[in-house]
Amino acid sequence: MGIAERKEREKKEMRELILRTATKLFMENGYEKTSMRNIAEAMEYSPTTIYLYFKDKNELFYALSEEGFRMFFSYLSQAPKDLPPMERLKELGRIYLKFAIDHPGYYDLMFILRAPMESHHTAEGWELGMKSHSVLTSIVHECINGGHFKGMNPDQLAFMIWSFVHGVVTFQIRDRLKMYEDHEHHELTYGALEIFNEMMDRL
Amino acid sequence: MGIAERKEREKKEMRELILRTATKLFMENGYEKTSMRNIAEAMEYSPTTIYLYFKDKNELFYALSEEGFRMFFSYLSQAPKDLPPMERLKELGRIYLKFAIDHPGYYDLMFILRAPMESHHTAEGWELGMKSHSVLTSIVHECINGGHFKGMNPDQLAFMIWSFVHGVVTFQIRDRLKMYEDHEHHELTYGALEIFNEMMDRL
Amino acid sequence: MGIAERKEREKKEMRELILRTATKLFMENGYEKTSMRNIAEAMEYSPTTIYLYFKDKNELFYALSEEGFRMFFSYLSQAPKDLPPMERLKELGRIYLKFAIDHPGYYDLMFILRAPMESHHTAEGWELGMKSHSVLTSIVHECINGGHFKGMNPDQLAFMIWSFVHGVVTFQIRDRLKMYEDHEHHELTYGALEIFNEMMDRL
Amino acid sequence: MGIAERKEREKKEMRELILRTATKLFMENGYEKTSMRNIAEAMEYSPTTIYLYFKDKNELFYALSEEGFRMFFSYLSQAPKDLPPMERLKELGRIYLKFAIDHPGYYDLMFILRAPMESHHTAEGWELGMKSHSVLTSIVHECINGGHFKGMNPDQLAFMIWSFVHGVVTFQIRDRLKMYEDHEHHELTYGALEIFNEMMDRL
DNA sequence: CATGAATGAGAGTTCATTCAT
DNA sequence: GATGAATGAACTCTCATTCAT
Numbered sequence: 040m041g042i043a044e045r046k047e048r049e050k051k052e053m054r055e056l057i058l059r060t061a062t063k064l065f066m067e068n069g070y071e072k073t074s075m076r077n078i079a080e081a082m083e084y085s086p087t088t089i090y091l092y093f094k095d096k097n098e099l100f101y102a103l104s105e106e107g108f109r110m111f112f113s114y115l116s117q118a119p120k121d122l123p124p125m126e127r128l129k130e131l132g133r134i135y136l137k138f139a140i141d142h143p144g145y146y147d148l149m150f151i152l153r154a155p156m157e158s159h160h161t162a163e164g165w166e167l168g169m170k171s172h173s174v175l176t177s178i179v180h181e182c183i184n185g186g187h188f189k190g191m192n193p194d195q196l197a198f199m200i201w202s203f204v205h206g207v208v209t210f211q212i213r214d215r216l217k218m219y220e221d222h223e224h225h226e227l228t229y230g231a232l233e234i235f236n237e238m239m240d241r242l
Numbered sequence: 243m244g245i246a247e248r249k250e251r252e253k254k255e256m257r258e259l260i261l262r263t264a265t266k267l268f269m270e271n272g273y274e275k276t277s278m279r280n281i282a283e284a285m286e287y288s289p290t291t292i293y294l295y296f297k298d299k300n301e302l303f304y305a306l307s308e309e310g311f312r313m314f315f316s317y318l319s320q321a322p323k324d325l326p327p328m329e330r331l332k333e334l335g336r337i338y339l340k341f342a343i344d345h346p347g348y349y350d351l352m353f354i355l356r357a358p359m360e361s362h363h364t365a366e367g368w369e370l371g372m373k374s375h376s377v378l379t380s381i382v383h384e385c386i387n388g389g390h391f392k393g394m395n396p397d398q399l400a401f402m403i404w405s406f407v408h409g410v411v412t413f414q415i416r417d418r419l420k421m422y423e424d425h426e427h428h429e430l431t432y433g434a435l436e437i438f439n440e441m442m443d444r445l
Numbered sequence: 446m447g448i449a450e451r452k453e454r455e456k457k458e459m460r461e462l463i464l465r466t467a468t469k470l471f472m473e474n475g476y477e478k479t480s481m482r483n484i485a486e487a488m489e490y491s492p493t494t495i496y497l498y499f500k501d502k503n504e505l506f507y508a509l510s511e512e513g514f515r516m517f518f519s520y521l522s523q524a525p526k527d528l529p530p531m532e533r534l535k536e537l538g539r540i541y542l543k544f545a546i547d548h549p550g551y552y553d554l555m556f557i558l559r560a561p562m563e564s565h566h567t568a569e570g571w572e573l574g575m576k577s578h579s580v581l582t583s584i585v586h587e588c589i590n591g592g593h594f595k596g597m598n599p600d601q602l603a604f605m606i607w608s609f610v611h612g613v614v615t616f617q618i619r620d621r622l623k624m625y626e627d628h629e630h631h632e633l634t635y636g637a638l639e640i641f642n643e644m645m646d647r648l
Numbered sequence: 649m650g651i652a653e654r655k656e657r658e659k660k661e662m663r664e665l666i667l668r669t670a671t672k673l674f675m676e677n678g679y680e681k682t683s684m685r686n687i688a689e690a691m692e693y694s695p696t697t698i699y700l701y702f703k704d705k706n707e708l709f710y711a712l713s714e715e716g717f718r719m720f721f722s723y724l725s726q727a728p729k730d731l732p733p734m735e736r737l738k739e740l741g742r743i744y745l746k747f748a749i750d751h752p753g754y755y756d757l758m759f760i761l762r763a764p765m766e767s768h769h770t771a772e773g774w775e776l777g778m779k780s781h782s783v784l785t786s787i788v789h790e791c792i793n794g795g796h797f798k799g800m801n802p803d804q805l806a807f808m809i810w811s812f813v814h815g816v817v818t819f820q821i822r823d824r825l826k827m828y829e830d831h832e833h834h835e836l837t838y839g840a841l842e843i844f845n846e847m848m849d850r851l
Numbered sequence: 852c853a854t855g856a857a858t859g860a861g862a863g864t865t866c867a868t869t870c871a872t
Numbered sequence: 873g874a875t876g877a878a879t880g881a882a883c884t885c886t887c888a889t890t891c892a893t
Contacts, residue, residue: 046876049877050876050877053877069356069357071274074861074862074863075862075863075864076861076862076863084878084879085878085879085880086863086864086879087864087865087866087878087879087880088877088878088879090863090864090865091876091877091878095863095864096862096863096864150416150418151354151412151416152416153272153416153417168421169421172421191437192433192437194430195429195430195433195434195437196434196437198430198433198434199406199410199433199434199435199437199438201409201413202406202409202410202413202434203402203405203406203409203438204409205409205412205413206404206405206406206407206408206409206410206412207402207405207409209354209408209409209412210404210405210408213353213354213355213356214356215353218371218372218375226398227397227398227401230395230398230401230402231398231399231401231402231405232402234394234395234398234399234402235402235406237445238441238442238444238445239441241441241444241445242440242441242444249852252852253852256852277886277887277888278887278888278889279886279887279888287853287854288853288854288855289854289888289889290853290854290855290889290890290891291852291853291854293888293889293890294852294853298888298889299887299888299889452873455873456873459873475762477680480865480866480867481866481867481868482865482866482867490874490875491874491875491876492867492868492875493868493869493870493874493875493876494873494874494875496867496868496869497873497874501867501868502866502867502868556822556824557760557818557822558822559678559822559823560678574827575827578827597843598839598843600836601835601836601839601840601843602840602843604836604839604840605812605816605839605840605841605843605844607815607819608812608815608816608819608840609808609811609812609815609844610815611815611818611819612810612811612812612813612814612815612816612818613808613811613815615760615814615815615818616810616811616814619759619760619761619762620762621759624777624778624781632804633803633804633807636801636804636807636808637804637805637807637808637811638808640800640801640804640805640808641808641812643851644847644848644850644851645847647847647850647851648846648847648850655855658856659855659856662856683882683883683884684883684884684885685882685883685884693857693858694857694858694859695858695884695885696857696858696859696885696886696887697856697857697858699884699885699886700855700856700857704884704885705884705885
């Protein structure tokens with residue numbers, strides 16, 4: 040039985056090696072410029088090998104984005120559950136930002152890139168996406184129940200919040216902060232977040 | 243001089259034909275799938291001709307984004323100058339959204355796509371980008387002078403605002419609103435904007 | 446010995462499973478598009494397994510054509526032996542046609558396809574081919590002895606006859622009857638055969 | 649004007665170089681094994697170049713088969729028009745054989761190969777094929793009008809004749825005469841044709 | 852000014868086959 | 873006896889780009 044287990048493990052490791060390499064290249068060069076050959080070369084395997092683990096490029100990148108959603112959801116899950124709703128909401132914002140900064144490649148794949156999303160939205164990735172979305176909407180509801188955001192449409196509110204963090208992150212990831220000095224980026228980003236938080240407080 | 247003038251004019255027209263065709267194809271198929279040959283074919287010219295007007299694909303698309311910045315700036319300039327600062331700020335938000343919805347291809351090129359940004363930040367596009375940016379920062383300053391946004395860092399504030407609209411638009415352009423029904427998108431987007439505006443009012 | 450026998454039998458069954466699957470795929474998609482992996486997948490075995498039974502693709506398809514020759518010969522053998530030679534000759538023609546229509550894939554492999562012929566002409570298939578050929582030549586001889594085909598070279602005559610049926614069949618199998626309506630094909634084919642028979646009668 | 653003409657000519661020559669090379673390789677290795685790369689290499693050009701003259705592999709081989717049909721028709725047209733119908737019919741048979749022997753690659757493409765026929769039958773090749781077919785049927789009609797082939801269906805008769813020559817030729821081209829010595833092939837083939845002719849005479 | 856001709860590089864993908872286990 | 877893992881070679885085709893004219 041040890042053999043079967045080891046094989047299982049090796050297979051998984053290979054899959055992960057591919058995903059890891061793909062992520063890396065993808066982060067450096069973007070989707071279109073990351074080729075199957077490239078990935079294979081970087082892994083020091085033959086291109087054919089990748090096709091043993093993934094049907095085609097789309098499937099590989101879809102798997103990648105699923106991986107991303109898993110990670111994203113686990114980030115969100117780290118938010119302490121016992122905070123007052125508003126604090127928890129703000130904490131989620133910070134975590135969101137952290138995820139994007141820690142894993143810009145995944146974020147890009149999941150929320151910006153157009154390419155591999157076209158197929159399958161029925162799979163795990165989609166579900167995790169929905170679950171993440173409802174983490175946000177339910178905390179917004181709790182805030183409202185707690186007396187915040189009086190008279191506001193919770194869906195629009197949630198979307199507004201998400202849009203803001205998405206905007207911050209997207210500027211960063213797609214390198215559109217060139218009008219600021221590099222060393223300012225961090226302050227700018229987190230400063231904006233804190234202003235946004237304050238703004239929410241006053242609602 | 244008539245001759246020289248005509249030649250000048252013809253050159254300009256050719257340039258514009260190329261840009262127009264490139265925009266069209268790019269809007270339909272995205273950056274990576276818009277090839278030099280594609281453009282040439284659509285124009286009924288030879289691919290080589292394009293190289294007489296643009297050094298390479300990057301430069302062509304950079305020129306395109308410049309065009310976009312010109313348009314963007316002219317949109318922003320349409321905001322009535324005689325409104326109270328807060329109203330003008332909100333109006334700019336609406337205009338921003340309108341630009342992105344009217345010209346998603348340009349928006350993508352200017353603010354999302356990584357590809358053609360790699361070169362030159364010195365050209366006209368950059369300058370217009372900066373000018374647009376200062377439209378925002380100066381109106382924010384005016385708001386502050388008018389008693390709003392007390393004690394806040396105007397740069398961070400401006401960036402926060404920009405991030406929000408950018409986020410809204412990017413979700414839309416990159417097709418990440420699939421968890422909502424199609425017919426909800428418009429309401430969601432503008433609803434979020436109005437909530438955001440209200441939020442700013444209370445700051 | 447029971448064990449050895451069972452193993453022997455299992456080996457044979459496996460061989461036949463492979464051949465059966467290969468035939469099926471080959472008939473559906475043609476030689477070049479039938480890949481070892483395809484066959485393996487359809488069998489739900491690994492590609493490697495096939496190589497335990499056949500040296501390479503060519504050998505597999507050669508074995509297949511042997512199978513075809515066996516079947517072909519058994520078709521020919523069904524011709525009643527007690528007919529007058531001319532009738533028997535005509536009957537063989539009809540049987541030939543029937544074989545080709547019943548098993549176009551085999552016919553193709555045996556008599557049209559270039560690929561798997563390149564190897565071995567020594568094996569069983571060759572022998573059966575020769576035997577089939579001599580079924581024809583000997584019946585032609587009998588006809589001559591019976592007073593038919595006066596003064597004609599029996600080998601050339603036999604070849605002429607074979608060529609005709611081969612031609613009919615090949616047009617059909619390789620889909621070169623498009624200038625006729627589909628529903629005419631059958632009548633055309635058998636009509637031609639009957640005309641040919643009549644022609645032979647008058648020789 | 650000399651320039652335009654020369655360019656025109658060069659272009660045509662290039663096209664013909666490609667077709668020539670493709671034919672050659674195709675004759676040696678068959679359709680599936682003749683790759684665009686192969687052709688390019690044999691021409692000492694880059695593969696891309698071929699695509700300047702032919703949209704894809706299919707189109708290249710379709711052009712080839714058209715070329716073949718043109719040639720085929722011109723062979724048939726060489727049959728003297730002033731012979732008595734039966735003699736003309738026999739002459740056409742000999743010419744048919746000659747075409748196939750002179751240009752086995754074309755014959756294969758036109759009448760045996762399955763691959764590139766699937767598309768376009770509206771073009772020139774199809775038309776020439778039809779015209780060739782009607783050369784045969786009309787001569788058969790003439791023979792009937794001249795008192796031959798009494799009471800026979802002319803279409804079936806024509807198809808019977810065509811099948812015979814096609815069979816002879818196909819055996820030859822697809823190398824299925826291995827049971828005869830090489831030096832016999834010619835005699836066998838033409839002998840069969842003469843027997844067939846005699847047979848027709850007696851009808 | 853514009854082009855036709857050509858190319859090297861590279862894309863994604865599939866193939867027959869081998870080898871260690 | 874059978875397989876899972878892997879590969880090198882090949883496939884068709886498209887790309888951005890250059891150069892002689």
